[in-house]
Structure formats: C-alpha cells, structure tokens
Amino acid sequence: MSGLKPAKPIIRKSVELFAGAGGLGIGLADAGFIPQMVVEYDRWCCDTLRDNHPVSDEAEQVAEHPWNVVEGDVRLVDFREYEGKLDLISGGPPCQPFSLGGRHRAYDDARDMFPQAVRAVRETRPRAFIFENVKGLTRASFLPYFEYIKLQMEHPEMVARDGEPWEDHLRRLEQHHTSTKRPDLHYQVVTKLLNSANYGVPQRRERVLFVGFRDDIDARWSFGSGEHTQEALVWDQAFGDYWDRHQIAKKARILEGRALQISKRLSKDEKPATLPWRTTRDAIGDLPDPEKRVTANSIADHKFQPNARTYPGHTGSYLDEPSKTLKAGVHGVPGGENMLRRADGSVRYFTVREGARIQTFPDGYKFHGAWSECMRQLGNAVPAELARVVGESVALRLDEAEAA
Template sequence: MPEQQFSSIKTRKSVELFAGAGGLGIGLAQAGFVPEMVVEFNKWCCDTLRENHTVLLDDDTSESQHPWKVQEGDVRLVDFRPFENKLDLVSGGPPCQPFSLGGRHRAYDDARDMFPQAVRAVREAKPKAFVFENVKGLTRASFLPYFEYVKLQLEHPELVALADEAWEDHLRRLEQHHTSTNRPDLHYRVVTKLLNSANYGVPQKRERVLFVGFRDDVDARWSFDSGDYTQEALVWDQLYGDYWDRHKVALKDRVLEGRSLQISKRLSVTEKPDTLPWRTTRDAISDLPDPETENFVSNHRFQPNARTYPGHTGSYLDDPSKTLKAGVHGVPGGENMLRRADGSVRYFTIRESARIQTFPDTYKFHGAWSECMRQLGNAVPAELARVVGESVALRLESSEAA
C-alpha cells in the first residue's frame, strides 16, 4: 500500500481505451483519474457505460460527479493527437483473447490484438503515465518474446514498425534502440507485474498482468507491493477467528478444502498473520437474497441449468471466487458458478458477479444474462484498479512536489 496518503484526491485527466463495462475506469476514477474520453467498441458495453455515466469518487455530492464521454466504435479510427501533453494517464485493457489460457492462442498474428492501438494512443497523447492490463496467459513461455515486444513498444512508442515489417524484425530494432545511448525520442520507464486480485481485497482469485509506465521526465520511482490480504490470514480467521460466527454458519458447514486445508495443518492459534484475510465469496454476496426465491434486487435474477464438468465445479462459498470468465461465445459451460455446501451448483447472478468484481451495487448492466456475464468476465475488478490507480497518483504527486 502507499507509504503516505494525501488529504484529498487530486483530479487528473485521463483517457480510457477498451473500457468494457467500466471496472478499470471506476477504480481509476476513485483514485482521481477523470476520463476525458472513454473508447469502447461493443454496443452493450457502451450502453452500460452510458447508463452509469458518472465517475464515482469518495463522496456522492454533485461536485464529485463527472460525465463519461463515451466514444462508441473502432479505436483504430480515434485520433489521440488533440490530447497531446494534456493527460496524466492513458489506461485500458487491450482485448486479451489472443493470449488467454482458455482461448485460441494465435497471439501476434491475431487481428484481435489491440496492443498496437494502445501504443499509438501513448505515442499521440504523450501522457505522463499509462496503465494497461491483460490476462496471465500473456506471460506463458510461448508468448514471452511477444510480451517483451509489447513492453519495448510501450517504452519506445515512437519507434514504429515499418510497412510490412515482421514483428520479429521490429523487435530487433527496438532492442537495438533500447540499448543505445542516443535516445532523444519519447520514452517511458515501464514496470510489469503479475497480480492476484485476492491479495488486494477482491473476493476473487483473478490474476492479471499489469503494464505501468511513466514518461521519462516524471521521477516516479514507482513500485507495487504484494498486497495486504493473504490466504493464510483467511484460514487463521476460519480456524481461530470469528469468520464462521460472523456469518452465522452452522457447525456442520464449517469446511476447509483444497489448499486452505493444507495451510490449516501448519497454523496455530499463536501464529496470527499480520495481514488481512482474503475476502471470500460469502463475504461478497451473503447479504443478497436467494435468487431462486427472491429477485427484487437489480440484476439479481436466477439463471437455470448450471452443470458441473471435470475441472469446472464452481466456486466455494468460503474461498474467494474462481476467476469469472467471459468465453468466446457467452459463458462457458461449468464456469461462473457457486458451489453450495451440499455440492449442488447454480450460476452466479449478474449482481453477485458484479459484487465479486467489486462494482458498486448501483451499477446497472445492459444486455441479456450471457452478455452481462461476458462484460463482467472481461472486466478488471474495480477495487484492484483503485489500489493501482492510487499508487500511480501518489507517485505522480510526489514527483510534482519534488
């Protein structure tokens, strides 16, 4: 967590690309980054963004509300030059299907790869900083050369690929430029980090890779810690704390499974961790009514026909949720489900999924259940985005005060 806190949030200008349902934007806005423009291609996502068209800061007064200027359409047609040197941040999650462990692995020859557009936005707008995120699959061994290629493009956004130049040849030129002493062009210092959202207070085991860059003239000295929340602290709370009593769980249902059970064998009552406990699915959704009997809560309608498959048995109530997934053609079978104590399963509702992704309860989603779940499956947890945004804002402010 940041080593110091400022007394008030300073409003900063940003542009958000590939905004999806708005999870990254919500968290960054809570950290003070107000979007001058939000770019998204999907119609339903744009409808969701427009429905929830205000930035949510620490309070809900009219002075803290800023309209989101949603630009619906192809990011390749957007000109970012009017924002040149006027932005503190460019952010976004370039479509990640090429790199997903659960999707097709075409990577750099996949037309859905939008990282070149993220680099172009940085090149044209020249922001003080950027934050881009993607799936863990981008770091797998078979993609490491392309991972390095993406990072070097973000570090040297003005060294553009030549017409018909293969990405491997462009990578070689970037490596030569990167190791040169003569680099007068636009340059960013980039840090990459693989984060587990559960370690930052999100009730979901969701791993994302982060690209954070600061322009050369910003003395940011940025790094990001490993989070204040741990599984060990959760298991200790369940063994010796008041977790079960707090949730009024019957003795017969107080069950530890998987890695939690292994951890429990080496913890004692005198070894309370100095970290916070992972937040669980129960922590996130226990106060919502049973959707099979009551659905008066917005976006909390029961979806039937959930089934388990080998390796896809739903999320335990007393662990953080498994990663919510979008799927290429809707919610994949056996995913995005709650596993009850008796072993039966049901799909998470849209509202439960939004809770797991730490969206505000006031947030409304547009589209059918499968479309809304796709939006949420692709989203960045808002709380993770807030923590990252605050760390970036802190370093920007420290640099400006130096």
Template sequence: MRKVLNRLSARSNARKSLELFAGAGGLGIGLASAGFVPQLVVEHDKWCCDTLRDNHGALCGEQKGDELPWRVVQDDVRQVSFVQYEGKIDLVSGGPPCQPFSLGGQHRAFDDARDMFPQAIRAVRETRPRAFIFENVKGLTRSAFLPYFEYVKLQLEHPGMTSKPSESWQEHLRRLEQHHTSTHRPDLHYQVVTKLLNSANYGVPQRRERVIFVGFRDDVDARWSFAQGDNTQEALVWDQLFGTYWDRHRVAKSARVLEGRALQLSRRLSRDEKPSSSPWRTTRDAICNLSEPAKSETSSSILNHRYQPNARIYPGHTGSYIDEPSKTLKAGVHGVPGGENMLRRADGSVRYFTVREAARIQTFPDAYKFHGAWSECMRQLGNAVPAELARLVGKSVAARLDDSELA
C-alpha cells in the same frame, strides 16, 4: 454555492485520463476513485456502451451526484484519433482485448487480428501522457508468448519508434532492442514496470490474476513500485480454524468445510501463530447480505439479482466454493458459456451467480446497472478488471505523479 465552486475547482485540478477498451468500466471506476477524470472513454461493444452510459451519465449529458458524465464513444479504437489530446492527458489506461493470450483461447498472439496492443501504443504515442496503465491476462506471461511480451514492453517504452512498412514484428523487435541499449535516445521514452497481480491478495473476493503494465514518461521522477497485497490465504484459513469466520456468518458446523490447499494449510497452522496479514475475502463475504435470487427481475428489490436456471457441474467446471475467493469469472467466449460462473455450496449443490453477485465479486458498486441478458452481463463482468484492484493501482500511480511534481 461554495460547495459547488469547491467541486468545480477540484475537477479543474483533477488528473485527466483517456480510457480505451473500457468494457463495463471496472478499470475506469477504480481509476476515477483514485482521482483520474476520463476525458474520453472508447469501447466498441454496444452493450458495454449502454452499461457505461447508464452508469456515468454520458448518454444525455446528465450529471449524477458529484461526478462528471463520461464521454463514451462507441467505435473501433482503430478509427479514433487521439492527437487532439497531446500534452493534455496525465494517464492513458485500458485493457486491450485479451483473447490472443487467454489460457482459454487459441493462443494466436501476434498472428491474431484481435491483438489491440498496437492501438494502445498508438494512443500513448499520440497523447504523450505522463503515465499509462494497461492490463491483460496472465496468459500473456506464458513461455510461448515471452518474446512477444518483451516486444510489447519495448514498444511501450519507445512508442515513437514505429515499425516500418512490411517489417515483421521480429525485425521491429531487433531495432527496438538496439535502440533500447543505445546511449542516444532523444525520442519519447517511458520507464515501464510489469507486475503479475492476484486480485485476492488485494481484498478482492476472487482469485483473478492479471498482468499490469505501468509506465512513466522519462521526465517524471516516479520511483514507482507496487507492494504485495496485504491479504493472504493463510490468514483466511487461520480465521476459519481459530477465529470468528464461521460464527459471524452463522454457518452450521456441518457446513464448515475446507478444501484443497486450504485443507493442507490447516494442518500447519497454530492458534498461537496468527498471521499478521489480513484474510482473503471469500465469496460468502461478498454476497452474504444479499437475499436468494428472485425468479424474475420485477420481483427482486435488488438490481440485476435474478435467478439463472440450469447450472450444472461437469469435468473441469465445478463452480466456486462459497468459503473461498471465487475462481476467475469467465466471459464465456471459449466454448464454456458461464460454466465456471457458479456458486458451489458445502453440500456440493450449485447455481449460477446472479449478475449482482458477480458484480460484488468484481467489486463494482451496488448501484451499477448492467445491460443485456444474463450471458451478456456475465461476459461484461468476465472481461472486467476488479474495480478495487484498479483503485489501488491508480492510487499508487497518482501518488507518484504528485510526488514528482513536488520534487
């Protein structure tokens, strides 16, 4: 009984959050691990909601272990009001749909109806959280999008300053710039930092670059910064040249292959100059203790670990070399359904990643069950934030919120 009371006390003191555009839950899992308890999880896609409910017990209100069930709402976020959470939320988080800015998309940005940043900003305006975390694809920082990137950032800094009827985004941007440089700013205001992060530098076995927007309300003395990750390619190549990488994975000498930049780095590294950083984690590191995929789900003892046939290499899509971090997993919405979601061995042979292997690459827990066909599950994973990266960002934000309360 005492343990139960302690858990309930900890939950009551936990930091409360809202999760928007939740997808399969990568960002939410990481933030929950950092101590944020979602009060509401909004996602419009049926398969994603099935995945979220099955893993977080919100469908029937069941409780799994020490976790509270997530309240998952399947709806268009534009139809959801957040005013009832005003003043009750520590963090708003989410990944607004990225197609308008994706390097694989049509790059329509502010002319694209799929741009959901206005809804993310509305959620901040209505709830007035102490902090927020939003993420998006690297394409948002392309030079063609920089004016809109600055527009998004200024809206997040001044979420109460909404656009006027019939006002263009450029006109709204000018008003925001004037307001931002004014000495009189009585309305809701956030200090915002943006960072471009490579997941591989933070212990994720995937070269996945994401832009994060982290904001703290003006009354929070956060003094926040997010350090560069401790993992590097130099340390990985050194381990492959002079360390134990190949031996601990029992890789035959004929299969010990370095490619691309790794091969270039190998010519400059010395046994006597071991990097102080930790090695990048590779695809082999992530999946080494998984058996070969089963031909059917029923014949596999591992969840979501079924063989997907017909993988092939074609120009621009050669899969992920097993002894490097994987390439960015793709959602398959740009005319290349799963074309990069392949494992490539040293001999050049390829096969598709199983859903479980892709989940390992995205640092989801092994017990996490994905709903839908292989292509649907890969879409969920291709759109996800690596859970470990989300945990590290969330942990740093939570620490600054704690420090600000003690100041």
C-alpha cells in the same frame, strides 16, 4: 474550527481505452483519474457505460464528471487533441489472443489491440499509463511477443515500418533500447503479475499489469504483493470469528484441500499480520437466494439463471474461498467458472448482481443485455477495487514527483 474549507482532491485527467463495462475506469476514477474520453467498440458495453456515467441526470443537471463515451473502432480515433494534457492513459487491450481459454494466436490475431494502445500513448504523451491483460500473455510461447509489447511501450515513437515483420521491428527496438542516444519519447515500464485476491477482491483472478512513467517523471514506482493472504483467511476460519460472523452452523464449518493443510501449520496464538482473503460468501452472503424469487426480485440484476451444470474441470466456486476467475469465453460464457458450488455439491449460476459483487462493482451499477451478455461484460472486466489500489499507487508517485 476555522472557516477553512478542506482541500479538494487532486483531479487528474485520463483517457480510457477498451473500457468494457468500466471496472478499470471506476477504480481509477476513485483514485482521482477522471476520464476525458472513454473508447469502447461493443454496443452493450457502451449502453452500460452511458447508463452509469451519464452526461446529465434525470433532472437534466450536468454531471460533475461525465464520461464522454466514444462508441466505435479505436483504430479510427484520433487522440492528438489530448497531446500533453493527460496524466494517464489506461485500458485493457482485448485479451483473447493471449487467453489460456482461447486459441492462442497472439501476434497473428487481428484482435491484438496493443499496437493501438501504444499509438494512443504516442499521440498523447501522458505522464503515465496503466494497461492490463490476462495471465496467458506470460506463457513461455508468448515471451518474445511479451518483450515486444513492453519495448513498444517504452519507445512508442519507434513505429513498425509498412510490411515490417514484428520480429524485425523487435530487433530494431532492442538496438534502440540498448543505445545511449535516445532523444525520442521514452517510458520506464514495470510489468507485474497480480492475483486480485491479494488486493481485497473476492476472486482469484490473475492479471498482468504494464505500468509506465514518462522519462521526465522521477516516479521510483513499485507495487507490493498485497495486504490480503490465504493464510490470514485460513487462520480466521480455523481460530477467528469468520464462521460466527456469517452465522454458519458448526457442522458446516469445513476446511478442505489446501486450506486444511495450511491450518495444520498455523497457531492460534500467532495471528497473521496480513488481512484475510475475501471470500465469495463475504461478497454475496447478504444477498437473498435468487431461487426464492419473492425476496430476490427487488434487487436489480439479481435474477435466477437456470440449468447450471458441472463438467470435468469446471465445478464452480466454493462459498468460503475467493471465487474462481469469472470468464467471458471465446464462444460464450463458460458456466463452470461463473457458478456457485454449494456445500452439498449442487450448483447454480451466479446472478449478474453476484458477479458484479465478485468484480467489486458498486451495487447501483446497471448492466445492459441478457444474462450471458452481462456475464461476458463482467468476465472481461478489471475488478474495480484492484484498479483503485493500483491507481492510488500511481497517483501517489505522480504527486511526489510533482512536489519534488
């Protein structure tokens, strides 16, 4: 071999808004987008971020890519120092206004932070942005506001006037959008509803993505439906080595419901070309039972949480399917989605470490706060693996546009 050193990966600069516990930021950093500033309001989340992304380590050595965590109200943050210096702005504006489990106040809800996301884009003029929100945003009753959000992102310099109702602002945006004269800052925006399970996350978590590229970037971006499918998982369970890999007794190898129906139309000789969905067992099967405290206590954040129970419509997640969506809840953590349902019908809460595995956080990641607080952070997070896949696709298009 010659003495040539391998090329360093391209480092792209970003700013992360509404960072939460850091799931989106972790995945995007793995894709090469290094945050120059991370903004978060919640103090527990900020403690989690600082602990996992310190400016210096225990030996007081400066970290290679420290996260500059800004704790406070995003409405008070001035982003203009980053104008023209960023490849990406990312974040998950608080989703409670649109959550299927919330009160659905949308544009009447002061927690709607999309206008602040648009302001950050306007002040920094990044080459691209990635924003994420809950599936509830696509509800029929929210569609006019969904279009309003998208048009604001496409034309971030067309700001609402003082006291202007959002419907009037929407009309002005529509007129501007259909005009042939648009000299101001403009982004090409694609929206997509994703199921995280299709991208290698052991969780059925549906989220809406807003991905935008500045008008001078010839990105030609689109995003596929994912390499993982339920059909491939069922084939692996019906004809493959799924059960053997997990050392499951034959009497416990059960397919039920939709999985059973899918298995009836599959052939052993025709293995799907896709990868299997990852299951809850794939994610946490190697962790000791948290109720056996002697073996579980040695693992950080793997403490048994008592008093799990089912109630109508909330029965926990099965081991041999992707988990249900981990949720934060408006009035506390809803246990029905954040617990495991065993084969015998009994249930227990996921530990924080199990929740982190399901959300594809690194095993060494530390969470601050009591169980309910940590699960709230996880329930609000973007799966790190989904963020990485999306981030790599955006980075690829930026690279190609730059090389053209």
